[in-house]
Amino acid sequence: MSLADLFPTLTLEKSQRRSIAIGVYSDDRITVRAPLRVSLRDIERFVIEKTPWIQKRLEHNRRHREKFPPMTCKEGDSILYLGQDYRLTLLKEKKQKVWLDQNQLCLSLKQDSAPKETVIKLLHQWFKAQATDILQDRVDLYAPLIPKPFKGIRFRRMKSRWGSCSYHGELCFNWLLIMAPIEVVDYVVIHELCHLVHHNHSQKFWNLVHTYMPDYKQHKEWLKQHGNRLMLGSGK
Ligand SMILES: [Zn+2]
Numbered sequence: 001m002s003l004a005d006l007f008p009t010l011t012l013e014k015s016q017r018r019s020i021a022i023g024v025y026s027d028d029r030i031t032v033r034a035p036l037r038v039s040l041r042d043i044e045r046f047v048i049e050k051t052p053w054i055q056k057r058l059e060h061n062r063r064h065r066e067k068f069p070p071m072t073c074k075e076g077d078s079i080l081y082l083g084q085d086y087r088l089t090l091l092k093e094k095k096q097k098v099w100l101d102q103n104q105l106c107l108s109l110k111q112d113s114a115p116k117e118t119v120i121k122l123l124h125q126w127f128k129a130q131a132t133d134i135l136q137d138r139v140d141l142y143a144p145l146i147p148k149p150f151k152g153i154r155f156r157r158m159k160s161r162w163g164s165c166s167y168h169g170e171l172c173f174n175w176l177l178i179m180a181p182i183e184v185v186d187y188v189v190i191h192e193l194c195h196l197v198h199h200n201h202s203q204k205f206w207n208l209v210h211t212y213m214p215d216y217k218q219h220k221e222w223l224k225q226h227g228n229r230l231m232l233g234s235g236k
Contacts, residue, residue, distance in 0.1 A: 026228035083181025131175035165195035
């Protein structure tokens with residue numbers, strides 16, 4: 001028996017780490033990280049022991065996909081923006097543009113139909129522009145409250161992170177975050193700003209987050225529950 005017999009999507013990564021850890025991602029990839037010295041038999045035993053938990057995570061993914069089918073970038077698709085669902089409406093006009101109209105996210109194209117890639121590209125440009133504005137705004141709102149200044153701010157699409165703060169005070173935000181409700185956006189902004197003071201997730205760090213956002217736990221939980229809905233087109 002091998003690890004792939006247990007779960008075909010399982011990969012093993014060995015490194016200098018101290019203990020075995022297992023992760024199940026929203027695309028069903030399973031990663032086992034193990035210390036170099038641990039034998040394959042021990043790893044297998046660990047995976048078998050964790051099988052009920054893995055299956056629970058896979059089942060959660062399946063239910064989530066059923067509830068929120070992946071976006072096809074077609075007319076009528078549901079798209080999240082600041083925590084609200086908008087219906088994608090494709091129109092034909094002289095100029096290509098994207099705008100919100102009540103509960104619709106309208107996208108005009110120069111031709112009757114466009115390949116999915118064009119639609120995704122236009123949506124990405126629009127979301128990134130909105131995110132840059134809004135995130136910059138929220139950082140400007142909260143940064144003066146934090147005793148340490150930040151050096152710079154960037155916006156990127158990241159695979160599995162919503163934000164980061166480097167040791168030198170460079171902030172980086174995933175612009176897909178703008179799909180989440182504004183309170184969740186604020187939580188990530190405050191979280192990263194608090195890293196300017198504490199470069200870790202110690203109790204002191206969480207206490208500081210709590211001073212600026214006493215109900216941060218519910219927004220952290222929102223990201224955990226709905227994080228995999230924050231994507232546009234195929235994959236993140
Ligand atoms: Zn953090």
